[in-house]
Structures are given as C-alpha cells and as structure tokens.
Amino acid sequence: MLKKWCSLSFLLCWQVYAAQEPIEAVPLYTQAELIELIKKNQHLQRVKSDECQLVQDIEARAETMALPSYQFLYGDMLAYAVCVDRDVELGLYYMRSAAEQGLASALEQLGRYYDVGQLVQADKAMAITYLREAAAQGNLKAQLRLVGLFNQGHGSPRDYEDAYRWLFHSAVADKAQHKKIERALSQLAQKMPQSVVRRARLPM
Structure with missing residues (x-):
C-alpha cells in the first residue's frame, strides 16, 4: 500500500521514509x-x-x-x-x-615509498632520512625497514648503533616478527664492532 501511494506523491513518500528511518550523522574521529x-x-x-x-x-x-x-x-x-x-x-x-x-606514521610511509619507489622515484638516502625520524619515535615498521636498508649496504655506519638500539629494545609479542627482528639484528651486528653492539644493548 505504501509503495502504491509513493508512486502518486514522491515528496510525501520521501517525508514518510525520512520519518521512519532518520539519518544519523557520522561523528568525526x-x-x-x-x-x-x-x-x-x-x-x-x-x-x-x-x-x-x-x-x-x-x-x-x-x-x-x-x-x-x-x-x-x-x-x-x-x-x-x-x-x-x-x-x-x-x-x-x-x-x-x-x-x-613529526607524525611517525607519515614519516614511515614516506620512507617506505622512497625505499620501493611507490608514488615517488626510489631514493634510498631519502628513505633513510624519513625512516630514521620515525624509528626514533618507536615506529617498529620504520625500525625494521631502516635496519634492512643498512643490512643491504645503504646509509652510513655512523647510524648503525642507533638503529640497532631502537630495534633491539622494541617490544614485540608476535613470535614470527620476533624472529625476523633477531635475524635483522644479527646481520647488522656483523657490520659493527662488538663494543658498539654491547653499548647499543644497554638499557635505554
């Protein structure tokens, strides 16, 4: 009955539906x-x-x-x-x-984009610049990618200690992720004097 009446008067029909199903505004995040x-x-x-x-x-x-x-x-x-x-x-x-x-997620994403050449031309030096800033804020994705770039031979050895320290002291519950971090740190440690590795492992 309502459908038939709606075909006769669109405006009144819309008002009835609006009354039956009020639109709720989505709250801003x-x-x-x-x-x-x-x-x-x-x-x-x-x-x-x-x-x-x-x-x-x-x-x-x-x-x-x-x-x-x-x-x-x-x-x-x-x-x-x-x-x-x-x-x-x-x-x-x-x-x-x-x-x-200083938004860590933005720094990490731009670093990742420059690393792989997504939306921008690949530039490892620029990637390291962004990732280092994000890693210093505790962004785990940035820390892992930064160490990965160092393990590939990019960047300066002067930055290895900080990168090792940040990733070593990260808190990770996932076992697979933990193993990935262990492998990355082990590889980076081979590029560093043992005295520097020991210093990087000291409590922050």
Missing part, C-alpha cells in the same frame, strides 16, 4: 582514534565505511587546521582516490606536511 586507525592501516577503510560523509570535515582539518593526523588521512585519500578525485601530487603534499610535524 578524535585525534587519538584517527592515529590508532592509521597505525592499524584502517583509516581509508573507515572513511569508506562511513559512506564518505566526512570528506569536507577531513579536508578542513587538514587544510585549515593543519592537524597532522588529518593531513595524513586526506593525503592518503587523495593519493588513492578514496571518496575524492585522485591527485597524487596534492596527496604527497599533505603526507609531507604531516611528516614535517
């Missing part, structure tokens, strides 16, 4: 919530699952308020065409803006 989503690499999926309702708010917080977590989110949205038209150059601009403000 807090800084802490967004950073956790970024750490778990769930930030883009969250924007999609929220049906792209927050695009204007995200853009405003990235552009006007210059919040690093929102700059990172908006940069990724632009780079991968999530709820917005794709603009890799602008996306990288916002990622770099977030990195310049």
Whole structure:
C-alpha cells in the first residue's frame, strides 16, 4: 500500500521514509582514534565505511587546521582516490606536511615509498632520512625497514648503533616478527664492532 501511494506523491513518500528511518550523522574521529586507525592501516577503510560523509570535515582539518593526523588521512585519500578525485601530487603534499610535524606514521610511509619507489622515484638516502625520524619515535615498521636498508649496504655506519638500539629494545609479542627482528639484528651486528653492539644493548 505504501509503495502504491509513493508512486502518486514522491515528496510525501520521501517525508514518510525520512520519518521512519532518520539519518544519523557520522561523528568525526578524535585525534587519538584517527592515529590508532592509521597505525592499524584502517583509516581509508573507515572513511569508506562511513559512506564518505566526512570528506569536507577531513579536508578542513587538514587544510585549515593543519592537524597532522588529518593531513595524513586526506593525503592518503587523495593519493588513492578514496571518496575524492585522485591527485597524487596534492596527496604527497599533505603526507609531507604531516611528516614535517613529526607524525611517525607519515614519516614511515614516506620512507617506505622512497625505499620501493611507490608514488615517488626510489631514493634510498631519502628513505633513510624519513625512516630514521620515525624509528626514533618507536615506529617498529620504520625500525625494521631502516635496519634492512643498512643490512643491504645503504646509509652510513655512523647510524648503525642507533638503529640497532631502537630495534633491539622494541617490544614485540608476535613470535614470527620476533624472529625476523633477531635475524635483522644479527646481520647488522656483523657490520659493527662488538663494543658498539654491547653499548647499543644497554638499557635505554
């Protein structure tokens, strides 16, 4: 009956449906919530699952308020065409803006991009610059990739001690990840004097 009546009066039908199923506004993410989503690499999926309702708010917080977590989110949205038209150059601009403000996830991602040549030209020296900053903040992905680059012969031996120290003192519950760290550290230790390795193992 409702369907038949709807065909007679679209406007009244829409008002009835609106009254029956009120649209709930999606709350904007807090800084802490967004950073956790970024750490778990769930930030883009969250924007999609929220049906792209927050695009204007995200853009405003990235552009006007210059919040690093929102700059990172908006940069990724632009780079991968999530709820917005794709603009890799602008996306990288916002990622770099977030990195310049010290957001570890942005530093790690840019370091990874420069390492593998994703969205940018591969540049191991630039990768190490970004990864070192992220690793110093305790970002495990950055620490592992940084040690990996050193083990491949990139970078300066002067940075080995810090890289070893950060990764050695990282807390990892996953056994497979723990074994991966052990192998990386063992390989890096072969490039270092034993006295430096012992010093890097001292409590931080």
